[in-house]
Amino acid sequence: MLDLDTAFSALSDPTRRAILGRLALGEQTVMELAQPFDISQPAISKHLRVLESAGLIARRVEGAKRPCRLAKGGVEAIDQWLAMLRKALVSNYDRLDAVLADMKPPRGRRKR
Amino acid sequence: MSRLTLKTEGDKCIVVTRRFAARPEAVYRAHTDPTLVQKWLLGPEGWTMPVCICEAMPKGKIRYEWANEKGGGFYLTGEFIELTPYRRIVHVERMHLPDVTPDNHVETSFEPDGTGTLMTVRMTLPDVETRTRMLSTGMERGMEASYVRFEHMI
DSSP states (O other): HHHHHHHEHHHHHHHHHHHHHTTOOOBOOOOHTTTSSSSSSHHHHHHHHHHHHHSSEEEHHHBBBBBBEEEEOOOOHHHHHHHHHHHHHHHHHHHHHHHHHHOOOOOGOOOO | OOOOEEEEEEEEEEEEEEEEESOOOHHHHHHOOOOHHHHTTSSSTTTEEEEEOOOOOOOOOOEEEEETTOEEEEEEEEEEEEEETTTTTEEEEEESSSBOOOOOOEEEEEEETTEEEEEEEEOOOHHHHHHHHHHHHHHHHTTTHHHHHHHOOO
């Protein structure tokens, strides 16, 4: 089950976001993932553990390898939550635009 | 001009920015005058705010009640913490769905931007249980109710 707190925390790191970006293209092994980054495989593995415990990626065992992929529903759940918040705000502020247009200039603006 | 941005900041905050074609004085008033708040803080079509208490002073009370034609309703309570006229509002709020959600701390600032205003809203993320509940409620009820709820986190 996705833990959104852990997920947001996991997403706060740029390397982990970059890893997710690469996994969006398809399943990859740790070695493949480590390649474009200037960090060691153990460091990548540590990031992967964080992403896995946040429910954002899933791993399977294939011999000695443990290829990673995006977890179904993980990133989507966050996106969906933020999309709902955004939609609500957009509709509120569009309405506020109209309210502001209708407002008379504040009384204090008249020159004495 | 009216583009909204929404970003997460670290793992605890959401930061929203929005420009308005009115001066900070007006945008601030629209956030602190109950007769104005009542007109826009409504969420999707079909909801009204029959009760709007908005005592814009330190320790002043906030209470927004929403209703729709189908007899649905819920409300929000909160308190103002700090107000700097036309510049900044800090308040805390919680939803009653009817179960009460944890406090959401919200800081809203208004900066002059040409002839208009750049508004920045920094809110704390609700805890995981609240977010998960909001999310699952949204899925069950086809989102509509949740849009209303989410928006009141501002």
